[in-house]
Amino acid sequence: MAVYGIDLGTTYSCIASIDRVNRAEVHRSGEGADTTPSVVFFETPDNVVVGQHAKDSAVIKPDLVISRIKRDIGQEVVRTLHGKPYTPEEISALILRKLAEDAQVATGETVSDVVITVPAYFGAAERDATRKAGRIARLNVIDIVSEPVAAAITYGVLNPQEDCHILVYDLGGGTFDTTVMALRGGDIEVVCTDGDHELGGADWDDQLVEHLAERFRREHADVGDPLDKGETEQDLRKIAEDLKKTLSAKVKHTVRVMHEGRATTVEMTREEFESITRNLLERTLEITRRTMETARAKGVTTFDHLVLVGGLSKMPAVAETLQKELGLTPQLQDPDLAVAKGAALYAFEETYRRLLSSGERDKAEAMALESGLSGTQRRQIEGRTIKTVASRAFGIITTRGSTRESYVAHLVHANDSLPASVTEGFQTLDDNQVSVAIRVMEQAGSVESEVVENNNQIGEGELRIPPGKPKGFPIEVTFALDASGLLHVTARENEQGGQLDLDIQIGGMSEEEVASSQTALSRIRVE
Incomplete structure (x- = not known):
């Protein structure tokens, strides 16, 4: 009985489960990638495209493409496509359906029981709305777990003998969190957490887009603003995201900005990129310092490890700045996939424990046997505890x-x-x-x-x-x-x-509205 972990991200999402040798395995999308862009293209009233093809369509039909919907989850925001209103929960449900259907193709098994991750700083409304999005997608949401906790589970599994305090710096596509955790004998205890769910890689993209547009405006003052035209803006966003990723590997790169038959060539160095976006990195440092101070007030005076997760943490400036400012050596912990893998491990262990506690030992033992768990591993799972904290007051x-x-x-x-x-x-x-x-x-x-x-x-x-x-x-x-917040x-x-x-x-949706959305979205084909 397979259970799955889903990292429902602002810009990219991922799904994983436990294989037959008790390892977390990421299931590739229908397009052959480990992650799926969290983008939805409403091609027709009855057909939506989710993922890379949807992202590519944003350049051609930006008014029919929705991205970054995670930033609206839990809020009373409505997007109207083809004359029909959609809530953030419904749009998120379409992304979840795509992940589940792709995993089903990869494994040959129906995806039903899932754990979905959320930023540690998400409040009650966002967490409840995420759970409802899963239900609208006709998934059985076992639990909602914070992303740093999921990352810590992955870290703990890879380092099972070590008792330590770790600081998780999680810089994703749309959200940022820092969390201090204690790992003791396989148990995980969250000491404190802080963050900003409107700070992430998308903001780096936004500042790059504005910089590129300004370079074009200075060179071609006699034509319109490239940001006034949807197609050009979407093209600029793609250029900016690619440029951001390229400058993590190269020290300089050249791009071309095209608008109204004119072109501007922009050569950007990594140093210039870091200067343009320094204010955003500084905001993450302020939150990190605040988190460490809160931890010290709760008795944690030393930090053994600084673990980096989230795709944007791969930028060289992140590790360099954190080491200089905090005096800790950062460790990149499978930044793109660690959260989904940790969610899969959590989903497996939570299901195993629930079967035991409900007296269904035969099912639990069959589950353990199928995943190749040793007797020692079974006892560890039975005894493991995860303690977390409230994200807000x-x-x-x-x-x-x-x-x-x-x-x-x-x-x-x-x-x-x-x-x-x-x-x-x-x-x-x-x-x-x-x-x-x-x-x-x-x-x-x-x-x-x-x-x-x-x-x-x-x-x-x-x-x-x-x-x-x-x-x-x-x-x-x-x-x-x-415990889920x-x-x-x-x-x-x-x-x-x-x-x-x-x-x-x-949360914004009633139980009746969730049931109605289930029915309405079941009529829509997701590709």
């Missing part, structure tokens, strides 16, 4: 009675150990109050703040209060954040054994 809007000033009272704080369950008491403000508005808030900035504007609302509901109650009538609010909120009033419960629906 979560709370509700409440009011100071004397001033009626609204503020956010956080019940769960960033880097609290997970799973977490916190209950706090609140009171009504007025006599005969008939209801209480429960507005669930999530930390928006890099630091926790009680200012309402510095938080994002991720859920809301209304708790009914029994009639005739004086002000100060007590209510309880419970925040339960599970998914949040469940309950508000209740307790009087003579009675209670009212309120379940907050986190």
